[in-house]
Every structure is written in C-alpha cells, then in structure tokens.
Amino acid sequence: MDPVESPDLARLHDDLQAEYSQLVDIVNGFDQRLLTIKGWGVTLSLAGLGLGFQQNHFGLFLVAAASGVSFWLLEAFTKMHQIHYYPRMRDIEFIAYELFAVRMQSGPASSPLIDWGWETAGPRIRRGDSKGDPNVPEPWPKRRLGRSIQPWLFAHVMFPHLVAIVMGTVLFVLGLSGVFGPI
Template sequence: MPDQDPSSMEQLHDDLHTEYGKLVDIVSGFDQRLLTIKGWGVTVSLAGLGLGFQQGHYGLFLVAAVSGAAFWLLEAYAKMHQIHYYPRMRDIEVTAYELFRVDTASGAASSPLIDWGWETAGQRIRKQKAKGTPNEPVRYAEMREERSVQPWTMAHVMFPHVVSIVVGTILFILGLGGAFGQI
C-alpha cells in the first residue's frame, strides 16, 4: 500500500468508526422492532386460542394459527433486513484491522470488532477449534460460504410463533372432528 497522507488516514479512521456506530444503532433498533413483533404475535395468537375456548368456536383456533404464521413471516422479513447490515459491519472491521491495527504483546489489536467478536465467541466459550483468530477478522463472505442464512429457520425467530401455529392447527382439526361439539 503506498504511503497515505496521515490526515486522510485519520479522516478515514473517524469515518469508519462513525459509520460503524450508526450501523450498530440501526441493528439495535431492529432488535426492538423484532421484540415488538414477537410480543404482538404471542398476544394475538393467545387471544385467538383463548377466545376459541371462551366463545366455543373452533374457527378462532385457525385464526390463532394463521396469525402465528403471519407474525413469523413478518419477524423473519424484519430479521432479513437486519442481517443485511452485517456484511458492511464486517467490511469496516476488516478494513480497520488492515489499516489501523496495532501490534501488542499478545498479538495484533484493532477496533471495532463487535461482529467478529460475536462470530468467534461461541467457539472460544466452548473451547472448540476456532474458525479464525479472535483478533483478526475475516470478511463476511469468507465465513458464510458453507451455509446460507435463512431468518425464518432461526430458532429465535420461529419461536413462539411455530407453537401458536401447531397448537392452533391441532385445536382447529380437533374442532372439525367434533371434539368441542357443534359451532
């Protein structure tokens, strides 16, 4: 890399940190929206199940199942939008590492490394073989080649919506079969 003007490098460093901070704020904002979606999904589905029993109308069990599916898809869609910010966060981490890392007694150090720290934390906590060095980030595309991220299949996205769908569907089928009497 050719020598760079120190003031332009400092400006780039500041710009990267500013952008990274904004990305973290955006991702955190999505977390709040996702919790709101999950809360409304649970509320509507449980209300449908409860009203189905209270009103003695098994069609409301189907409403609970359909609303569970709708909120599951809505949450997966919002999660997909959140995930789209992760590659840029990693790009900034790798660029900051490449341009601004500092060698320390325990190895190279750079900042920010929030996303990369999350990526390597599981292996470090479980004392498994690491997929990378904790202080040396790898671009997002290089880490994700082996699998595709599908938000609707993530356990924290699908639950408790899938429970509402299953319970609502089972109760609706039982109702159709006459288990709850006539409507």
C-alpha cells in the same frame, strides 16, 4: 509523510468509526422492532386460542394459527433486513484492522470487532477450536458455500410462533372433527 499520520487516513478512521456506530444503532433498532413483533404475535395468537375456548368457536383457533404464520413471516423478513447490515460491519472491521491495527506483545489489537467477536465467540465459549484468531478479523465471505441464511428457520425467530401455529391448527382440526361438540 507517514501513512499513519496522513490527514486522509485520519479522516477515513473517523468516518469508519462514525459509520460503524450508525450501523450498530440501526441493528439495535431492529432488535427493538423484533421484540415488538414477537410480543404482538404471541399476544394475538394466545388471545385467539383463548377466545376460541371462551366463545366456543373453533374457527378462532384457525385465526390464532394464521396470526402465528403472519407474525413468524413478518419477524423473519425483518430479521433478514437486519442481517443485511452485518457484511458492512465486517467490512469496516476488516478495513480498520488492515489500516489501524496496533502490534502488541500478545498480538495485534484492533477496534471495532463486534461482528468478528460474535463469529469467534461460540467455539471459544465451548472451549473448542476457534473459527479464526479473535484479534484478526476475516472479511465477510463473498459466498457461503452450501449455506444460505434462512432467518425463518432460526429457533429464536420461529418460536413461539410455531407453537401457536401447531396448537391453533391442531385445535381447529379437533374442532372440525367434533371433539369440542357442535358449534
């Protein structure tokens, strides 16, 4: 029996597709949580800054800064949990390519390639050298040399929380130094 026609291989293909679909749903669910966290963080930090001025109490500026730190860390930890699903997505893409790739005139074609497509998209969009063949996925690296993933340093995670932290801290220090008058 041809391995391509093997019932076990067909079942594996279906199982991989089902698992990949579940992973995509999980990652999308994290995106919704991350937006909620960011929304609450911005709302509470801005409310603390606004109330500090309205109530003429500079201690609320410190509350706004602390809120910014809390939501920044919460968003970073949530992002780290989301990132933990990416290696398995790449594993499935690589396995699917190795077992089920179809040879076309233009080169191999395989599906799914969502994670690998993201990996190779940046250089392709900027018309630079690609990190690899967009149609031939590479396995997730066993170890990323010299680089670890630090989600709290991602620009889209730290902003606008960092702005609230800086503003709250600066305004608190100015309040302590008497710039806003006695409180």
